[in-house]
Structure formats: C-alpha cells, structure tokens
Amino acid sequence: MPTIFFYGPELDVEKKRELIKSFTETASKLTGIDKSAFVVYLRPSSPDRVGVGGELLKDRHKRLEQEKG
Amino acid sequence: MPTIFFYGPELDVEKKRELIKSFTETASKLTGIDKSAFVVYLRPSSPDRVGVGGELLKDRHKRLEQEKG
Amino acid sequence: MPTIFFYGPELDVEKKRELIKSFTETASKLTGIDKSAFVVYLRPSSPDRVGVGGELLKDRHKRLEQEKG
Amino acid sequence: MPTIFFYGPELDVEKKRELIKSFTETASKLTGIDKSAFVVYLRPSSPDRVGVGGELLKDRHKRLEQEKG
Amino acid sequence: MPTIFFYGPELDVEKKRELIKSFTETASKLTGIDKSAFVVYLRPSSPDRVGVGGELLKDRHKRLEQEKG
Amino acid sequence: MPTIFFYGPELDVEKKRELIKSFTETASKLTGIDKSAFVVYLRPSSPDRVGVGGELLKDRHKRLEQEKG
Numbered sequence: 566m567p568t569i570f571f572y573g574p575e576l577d578v579e580k581k582r583e584l585i586k587s588f589t590e591t592a593s594k595l596t597g598i599d600k601s602a603f604v605v606y607l608r609p610s611s612p613d614r615v616g617v618g619g620e621l622l623k624d625r626h627k628r629l630e631q632e633k634g
Numbered sequence: 635m636p637t638i639f640f641y642g643p644e645l646d647v648e649k650k651r652e653l654i655k656s657f658t659e660t661a662s663k664l665t666g667i668d669k670s671a672f673v674v675y676l677r678p679s680s681p682d683r684v685g686v687g688g689e690l691l692k693d694r695h696k697r698l699e700q701e702k703g
Numbered sequence: 704m705p706t707i708f709f710y711g712p713e714l715d716v717e718k719k720r721e722l723i724k725s726f727t728e729t730a731s732k733l734t735g736i737d738k739s740a741f742v743v744y745l746r747p748s749s750p751d752r753v754g755v756g757g758e759l760l761k762d763r764h765k766r767l768e769q770e771k772g
Numbered sequence: 773m774p775t776i777f778f779y780g781p782e783l784d785v786e787k788k789r790e791l792i793k794s795f796t797e798t799a800s801k802l803t804g805i806d807k808s809a810f811v812v813y814l815r816p817s818s819p820d821r822v823g824v825g826g827e828l829l830k831d832r833h834k835r836l837e838q839e840k841g
Numbered sequence: 842m843p844t845i846f847f848y849g850p851e852l853d854v855e856k857k858r859e860l861i862k863s864f865t866e867t868a869s870k871l872t873g874i875d876k877s878a879f880v881v882y883l884r885p886s887s888p889d890r891v892g893v894g895g896e897l898l899k900d901r902h903k904r905l906e907q908e909k910g
Numbered sequence: 911m912p913t914i915f916f917y918g919p920e921l922d923v924e925k926k927r928e929l930i931k932s933f934t935e936t937a938s939k940l941t942g943i944d945k946s947a948f949v950v951y952l953r954p955s956s957p958d959r960v961g962v963g964g965e966l967l968k969d970r971h972k973r974l975e976q977e978k979g
Binding site: 843848852856867872874891 | 911
Binding site for chain 3: 793809812
C-alpha cells in the first residue's frame with residue numbers, strides 16, 4: 566500500500582487531478598501493485614514557509630525579480 | 635523519544651484527545667518508554683488534497699454518492 | 704523547490720530511474736518549475752514494517768497466499 | 773485513506789502486530805473510516821540517528837547509565 | 842540535495858529567516874554540500890493538533906497555567 | 911515539542927553530534943522552547959534512493975565525474 570507525499574506549490578484542481586493520476590499510474594505500473602492501493606498526499610508549502618539555499622523562498626523570489634528588474 | 639504522525643481527516647477536539655491518549659498509551663506500553671517522551675502530530679488532509687486509487691478524494695466521494703444515488 | 708517522498712516496496716535500479724524521471728517530468732510540467740529543482744526520495748518499507756487494515760503486511764501476504772492455497 | 777507514521781525504537785514482531793492493530797482500531801473508531809483504509813508505517817530510528825535535547829541519543833543513554841553508576 | 846523539515850510553532854518572518862539560514866549553513870558545513878542544494882520546510886503545528894505525553898498540547902498549556910495559578 | 915527531520919547523506923558520529931547540537935540550540939533560541947523538548951531525526955538517504963532533476967543521484971554523480979574526467 567504505497568504512499569506518496571508531494572511538497573510543493575499549491576495547484577489548481579485540474580492539475581491536482583493530473584498529478585495524482587499520473588503519479589499513481591506510473592507507480593502502479595512500476596511496482597505491479599494495483600492502483601487502488603495508492604494514496605497521494607498533496608502538502609502545499611507557501612513561499613514564506615520554505616527556505617532554498619539558506620534564504621526564505623519569498624525573499625528569493627523578490628530578489629530575483631529585482632535583479633531582472 | 636518516539637514521534638507519531640497521523641495524516642487523515644480533521645477531527646473534533648474530543649476525538650483528538652482520545653486519539654492522542656490512546657496512541658500514546660499503546661505505544662508507551664509496547665516500547666517501555668515513558669508516556670512523557672511521546673509526541674503525536676495530527677496533520678489533517680482535506681479531500682481536495684488527497685488522491686486515492688489515482689482519483690482526487692473529493693471526486694471519489696462525489697462519484698460514490700452518485701452511484702448510490 | 705518541490706520534494707516528493709515515495710513510501711513503497713524496494714525497486715530495482717531501472718525502475719527507480721523510471722519512477723524518478725516520470726514523477727519529476729510530470730510535476731515539472733504541472734507546476735511550471737524547472738526539473739532541476741525537484742528532489743525525489745525513495746523510502747522503501749519492508750512488509751514487516753507496514754500495517755494494512757490493522758494487520759502486519761507480512762502476515763497479510765501469508766494469509767492471502769493460504770486462502771488462495 | 774489515513775496514514776500513520778511511527779518513528780521510534782525497533783520492535784519485535786509481536787509488538788509490531790499489537791501496535792498496528794491498536795492504532796488502526798482506535799483511528800478507525802474515531803474517524804468512522806473502515807479499518808481496511810488504514811496504512812501504518814513503522815520507521816525505526818537507532819539511537820545513533822536521533823537527537824534529544826541537543827544530544828545524540830546514544831550519548832545520552834551512556835551518560836544516564838554512568839550517572840546511575 | 843538534503844531536505845530539512847521543522848515541525849514546531851509558527852514563527853515570525855525574521856525568525857524564519859534566521860532558522861533557515863542557520864540550519865542551512867550548519868548542514869552545508871558539516872556535509873560539504875553547497876548551500877544552494879538545501880531545502881528547509883517549516884511545517885507549523887498549532888497546539889490543538891499536537892499531543893505531548895498523551896495530552897493535547899492546548900490542554901497541557903491550560904493545565905500548566907492553572908497549576909502556576 | 912518541536913521535531914526536526916534531516917534527509918541527507920550519512921554522517922560520521924562527530925558530525926551527527928554537531929548537527930544535532932547546532933540545530934537544537936538554534937531552534938531553541940528562536941522559539942523560546944527549552945532544548946530538552948527538541949527531537950532531531952537523521953534519516954540518511956543513499957545516492958541510489960534519491961533523484962535530483964529527474965535523475966538517480968548515483969547516476970548524476972557518475973555523469974559529473976565523467977564530464978570532469
């Protein structure tokens with residue numbers, strides 16, 4: 566009974582459907598376990614709760630915007 | 635210092651109390667570790683952020699409702 | 704910088720490659736985030752460390768074998 | 773389809789069975805979701821891979837042993 | 842590409858920045874892996890979704906308040 | 911009772927001590943919660959169980975070696 570966790574940005578409902586469907590079909594095919602046994606948890610993380618390279622993601626986005634500016 | 639994560643539906647406060655108490659007492663008894671060392675995290679997941687069998691749980695609930703019709 | 708965890712059976716190396724490639728490509732396409740930002744953790748769980756339906760998975764497999772018997 | 777993770781010491785097989793059974797029955801009763809939908813992952817952590825109070829658990833055990841002397 | 846999860850209280854933005862910076866610098870120095878490869882997820886847990894010692898954290902806080910009187 | 915998970919390379923025991931000590935002291939200072947309440951889990955991941963940018967980390971290491979070659 567495999568379980569998949571996805572930590573990433575919030576997605577709209579149509580993309581959630583596609584992500585869950587694709588992850589489940591791929592993993593079912595590769596493991597040989599029936600699709601019905603798979604659970605996928607989407608755990609969104611907002612940019613003020615993630616750090617990348619030691620920097621709050623929100624700050625990083627702002628900095629990259631300004632550098633492009 | 636064991637740690638338990640529960641990914642499931644949101645519960646009312648009385649049920650949260652029972653779940654935390656029961657999980658902790660069971661695990662303390664079986665491990666021989668004092669109850670004070672246990673932490674339980676309740677991590678609710680809404681039906682529009684979980685996939686089961688390749689299908690968004692919200693869609694699955696709706697489909698099952700309609701099939702019962 | 705999204706992160707994916709896969710808790711399931713141990714896979715051979717070729718299947719690991721396919722799973723990582725497929726998950727990353729799907730999630731990159733749906734989020735619009737470059738593939739290079741994705742990390743996938745494969746966290747295998749042996750049947751003597753998973754419970755399904757209240758039953759140790761190892762016991763469940765044995766029981767199902769016997770019932771097919 | 774709730775999922776439970778238990779991070780703690782390694783258990784013998786009989787205790788694993790009890791823990792999985794008890795967690796699942798408790799959570800099924802409190803959520804109203806059928807037992808068959810529950811997955812429990814036992815994720816053992818050895819004392820040289822856990823820190824408590826800023827101290828490696830292995831060191832802490834040794835220190836407490838010596839203090840008891 | 843290491844990943845760090847922090848389950849704890851909600852922090853203000855300045856403390857989030859410090860925590861992410863410090864964790865990343867420490868882990869980069871100890872692993873020898875470049876800071877740019879690290880992701881830190883802050884996963885806050887409110888006191889009505891955590892249990893400590895078998896007791897809902899919210900209840901525990903209230904009880905300790907009353908005992909201090 | 912905060913909890914920290916570190917998914918990364920295996921470390922020698924002295925580095926584990928430093929990482930646990932530093933993470934705990936930083937997080938204790940920033941949250942105002944006593945160090946004794948912190949648990950850190952080190953969850954090593956070998957390069958044949960991690961994917962980065964859609965590629966098995968083991969393969970990526972080999973490729974980068976060859977490109978430097």
